[in-house]
Amino acid sequence: MTQSVRTTTGTSEKPLSEAYDTALLDLDGVVYAGGEAIDHAVDSLTAAREGGMHLAYVTNNALRPPEAVAAHLTELGVPAHPADVITSAQAVARLIAEELPDGAKVLLIGGEGLRIALEERGLVPVESADDEPLAVAQGYGGPDLPWSRFAEAGYAVARGVPWYASNTDLTIPSGRGIAPGNGAAVEVVRIATGGAEPRVAGKPRPPMHRETILRTGARRPLVVGDRLDTDIEGAHEGGVDSLLVLTGVAGVEELLRAVPEHRPTYIGQDLRDLLTAQPEVRAEGGRFSCGGWTATASSGALTIEGGGERADGVRALCAAAWTAAGKHAYEGRTDAAREALAR
Template sequence: MSSQPLRTRPDACAEPLCTVYDTALLDLDGVVYVGGAPVEHAVGALAAARTNGMRLAYVTNNASRPAAAVAERLTAMGVPAAPADVVTSAQAVARLVAEEVPPGARVLVVGGEGLYGPLRERGLVVVESADDDPAAVVQGYGGPGMPWGRLDEAAFAVQRGVPWFASNADLTLPSPRGAAPGNGAALAVVRLVTGAEPRVAGKPEPPMHRETIIRTGARRPLVVGDRLDTDIEGAYNGGVDALLVLTGVTRAAELLAAPPRHRPAYVAADLRGLSAGQPEVAVSALSGGAGGAGGDVTARCGGWTASTGGTDPELRLDGAGQPLDGLRALCAAAWTYAGEGACGLDAGKALVRLGL
C-alpha cells in the first residue's frame, strides 16, 4: 500500500528534474522508442540529463529480450547503455520465483529468451513441458512468433496446481501500426482455461519496483513513463514521484480522468522534460463538496485558468499560453474536483483548444 498523500494537482519543481532526482527509471516502449525508432527528441534529451549528473536506468515490462540485447538496441539508436543499466520484468519475476521454490527447481518457461537467463542466474532449471515436473510456471511476452502450443503447456501445468508467475500483465504493446497484444492478452488465455490467477512481478506490482531499486541503488528515483496503469501506478505503489510523457499510449483526456493511483507528479510532452522544471499550479477557489471533492474549482498555470462548476458538467479553460500549462491547470481542476475518485467531467472543448 502506497503512503503517498492524495495528489490533487501536478507538483511544481523550480530546478530541472535531472538535478533534483538522482536516477531516472525510464520505461522504453512509448518513452524512449516506438517500434524500431527512437521517439523524437529522446536521444538528445537523455544525453542532456546524463550530462547534468542523472543516472539513466531503463526499466521495461517486456521480458522477451535479455538485458544485454536491450542495451545493444539502445546503443544502436544513439542512447549509450550497458546491460547493467537495463532492468527487465524477467529479472523481477526470476527473483520472485527463486524466493518461492527450492534451489535447482525446474521452471516451465512460456515466453521469449529474455526469461531464460535471469532464471538460470538464480540457479533454476528451465524446462518447456508440463510433463517435466516443474515447480513453477513463468509466463512472459514471447513475441508474435511464439507458438500457440506454449500456452497449452502453461495451461496443463497450472491445471495440475503448479504455481503460476507472470513477468507482467500488460494487455497491449505500442507499435507504429497501433496497439499490439501484450503478455496480459496471453495470460487471459490461460486464465480462461484454468480459472487461476498468476502472481505478477512487473509494473505496477511491487516486485518490479523492488528489483529496480536493488539494481540501481537509487536514493531519489524518478519514474518516467507513458502508461498510467503501469508506470504511474507502479510509482504510486512504490511511494516515489513520476513524470508522464505524452509520447506513448496515454492521451490527455485519460490523464484528466485519472484516479489517485494514476496521477503523476509531473507531466511533459516528451523526455526534454527531464532537463526542465515544472511550473506551479495554483488552486485559488474551491466551494462545496466534502473533503475537497465536487463543488466549484478554479486552477491556474501559466496564462491559463481551468474551472469546474456551473450548470454544464464540463471542464472549462480560459486564457492563453503553453499547451502543457493549460493541461496542468485542467489536471488540478479535475483532480481536485474528483478528490479520491475519477473525474467524469467533459473536457473535450478544452482539449481541442490546447490541440491535445
C-alpha cells in the same frame, strides 16, 4: 503510511534531471516505439546523463535480455550498459527463485529474456507441462509465440503448478500502433484454466520496484513512464515521484479521469521535460492556471481558456479535474476542454 490524495501536479524549481539522482525510465512509449527512437528522446537523455543524472531503463517487456536492450539503446545513440537495464523477467525470476529450490524446473512461456533471467537465478527452463515443472513463468514472447505455448501453460496450471507472470500489461506500443501485450496472453491462460490467477512481478507490483532499487542503488529516483496503470501506479506504490510523458499509451482523456494512484507528480509532453523545471499550477476561486492557460471544472464539465505550451494546459486541466474528483475519477464532460486544447 497513508498517502495524501494528489489534486495537482508538482512543482520543481530545478530541472528534474538535477532534482533527482536517478531516472527510472520505461522504454516502450518513452524512449522508443517499434524500435525507433521517439522524437527528442536521444538528445534529452544525453543531456541528462552529461549533467550527472544516472539513467536506468526499467521495462515490463520480458522479451529481450538486458544485453540486447543495452545494445539497441546504444545503436539509437543512448549509450547503455546491461547493468543499466532492469526487466520484469529479472523481477519474476528472483521471485520464483526465492520460493523454489536451486535447480528447480520452470515451464517457460516467453522469450529469450525470460529464459536467461531464470537461468541466472539457478532455475532450469523446460518446454512441456509433462517435464514436471515446479512453476510456470509467463512473459511476453513476441508476436510469433506459438499458440501451443499457452496450452502448455494451461495444462500445468490446471494441475496445480504455481503460476507466475512477468507483467500483465494488456497492450504494448509498436511502430504501427498499440499491440496486444503479455496481459492479453495471461488472459488466454486464465480463461483456459477457469479463472486461475498468477503471481505478478512487474510494474506496478512491489517485486519490480524492489528489483529496480536493488540493481540501481537509487536514493532519490524519478519514475518516467507513459502508462498510468503500470509506471505511475508503480511509482505510487513505491512512494517515489513520477513524470508522465505523453508519447505512448496514456492520453489526455485518460489522464484527466485518473484515480489518485494513477496521478503523476509531473506531466511532460516528451523527454525534454526531464531537463526543465516544473511550473506551479495556481489555484484561485475554483480556477486553475498554468502558463497561459486557465481551467475550471463546473456544471459537470471542464473548460479551459488562454493559450501557450500544451503541457501547461494539460497541467491546468488535471488540477481542475482532480480537485473536483477528489478520491475518485473525474466523471464530468471533457470534450470542450480537449477541443480547446487541441486548437
